[in-house]
Amino acid sequence: MIRFGKGGHSLRELPWIKGKLYVNKSGTIRIGKRVRFVGKPWATQLTVETGAVLEIGDNTFINAGVGIAARHRVTIGANVKIGPRTSILDSTYHQLDVNDDPGSSKPIVIRNNVWIGTRCTILPGVTIGENSVVAAGSIVNKDVPKNVLVAGIPAKIIRELEIPEGWIRQ
Template sequence: MLVNTFRRMKWMLRHGKGGRPLRELPWIKGKLYVNQGGTLRVGNRVRFVGKPWASQLTVEKGAVLEIGDRTFINAGVGIASRNRVTIGRDVKIGPRTSILDSMYHQLDASDSPGGSKPVVIGDNVWIGTRCTILPGVTIGDNAVVAAGSLVNKDVPRNALVAGTPARVIRELDIPEGWIRE
């Protein structure tokens, strides 16, 4: 389903599976593809950009995708949930980033499909351009994931991580309750 108007998004969230009334509608610029078989919950004042690349949310049957208030999802972002993906409040996600809770494929006939493990992204997290967040990862509050990083292990709160695979570069000094706007 292509969602490209406030009215359509509002209807989908209020009447679709898992929808709840919103005080303030999401802001959508460009194209946003939503494949919803499971539960999709989007908070207030969430912003989606779908220009120059469309963004995509996929929630398979029985899965849950939750996006917290005031989160910003940039162009070309793909979020796929086969189990559960939880994104906190005030999160900024850079362009062309992928967040997956399952590997969705087999390497050969003897492999079983990739296991699905929940992904949790805390509040006030900044994820740079072209990052990949793999199944089973938890990113703590106030963390920063540098551009081009592959996150395959948990990220502690108040940490800057970078690289492939991502590793802690340094701790950040962020006061409790401070939110970037």
């Protein structure tokens, strides 16, 4: 099932798609109002397995080549910007040895007003706090507090950001 917004919305509030968007869906996808997908020059892909949930909040922008895979749950807030060729995966989808659980997954939560740069990787179990920025090329393997810039492999806090109350990146 794919749901758009909370009902009673105009055509202007429906998702906007430019280029290719591949959707591999057995679970549930909920897409907020005015969500924009770019699938050009690289296709964007959403994969949601049986019983999993992918939620994308209002006014979110998902750029070309982004891959989002939910084996359990991926929640993306409102006013989020996701740069090209970023991967958001709530599961490793494989075992490294016989002792690993092949089905393990941990939910990902990306709060409101987050900006994720080009070629980032968001790993299972991560929460990114509101108003935070993930610099290009970063690999996020642990929680990010609100109002910070993180960068690197693995991502570390570079500095705190001054975000006035009610300020929204557009």
